[in-house]
Amino acid sequence: MLKLYWAPNTIASATAIVLNEGNVPWEGIRVDFASGEQTKPAFHKVNPKGRVPALVTPEGVLTETGAILEYLAATEVPSLVPVDPLHAARMREVMYFLASTMHVNHAHKMRGARWADEKRSWADMTAKVPETMALSCTYIEALIAGPFLFGDHVTLADAWLYPISCWLEADGVDIADFPKLAAFRAAMASRPSVRTAHDMGMIG
Ligand SMILES: N[C@@H](CCC(=O)N[C@@H](CS)C(=O)NCC(=O)O)C(=O)O
Known part of the structure; x- marks a missing residue:
């Protein structure tokens, strides 16, 4: 299942909206910005840029909203x-x-x-x-x-x-x-x- 790293009130919700538009099953993993989780080595293994969204696909992690949305359109929601x-x-x-x-x-x-x-x-x-x-x-x-x-x-x-x-x-x-x-x-x-x-x- 696709996994989306997200934090509240960030641009990560654009990816969630596209996933939901396509009724694509996905799992959310919340990143705690309050404690600076996005700046820590564990998260940098997911996204070295320390940002959300990051989408874990079967072929690897994708970052950048534009790339993620285009990938989802091509694979799941062409409409x-x-x-x-x-x-x-x-x-x-x-x-x-x-x-x-x-x-x-x-x-x-x-x-x-x-x-x-x-x-x-x-x-x-x-x-x-x-x-x-x-x-x-x-x-x-x-x-x-x-x-x-x-x-x-x-x-x-x-x-x-x-x-x-x-x-x-x-x-x-x-x-x-x-x-x-x-x-x-x-x-x-x-x-x-x-x-x-x-x-x-x-x-x-
Ligand atoms: N160009 C990236 C920008 C991602 C981005 O800047 N995300 C912000 C939240 S809206 C973030 O993760 N900020 C964490 C930080 O600056 O520490 C995209 O469009 O996906």
Whole structure:
């Protein structure tokens, strides 16, 4: 059975949502961020980068949300990737943005030590987060066809955007300023795949 290393309110829930969308059996292994378990040698044997998600497959451990979601789509849930090449590329356009920009904006709130040693530099990075996350939301808002990113059909990008949309309040962004994103979040929250992730304590 596939095993997913996860921690609450992290991007690991995107993988859980995709697994649940495909009714794929999986086992969750919770990583205790409070005690810094992700920084310890035992977890580094699973993921030397010290991050979640990490998915244990029969062929080995996979990391990086984008790689994991694409693997799951190819092996278990092909319906989450549009068949049309341009539509699939549009989905990946969002996925790369989430990985390289929006998630990184969010990480500047708590993880400044990744980029700078001076505490005053961290405070500056934290202070910028409401602005950069709101800017990311402005880009996403303009894309959303509704109720999901590309209309009625859920894709990998929706599963990835959902956990990030749940970070917004804590990141100082009022989701009410982005009505299509708010409606997207509500539509995703009512899906059984997402409700199960909430019930497991992965989100919220
Ligand atoms: N690029 C990775 C990012 C993974 C990542 O940064 N995960 C965070 C939680 S959202 C983490 O494990 N942080 C632990 C730490 O920084 O110590 C992905 O998209 O999977």
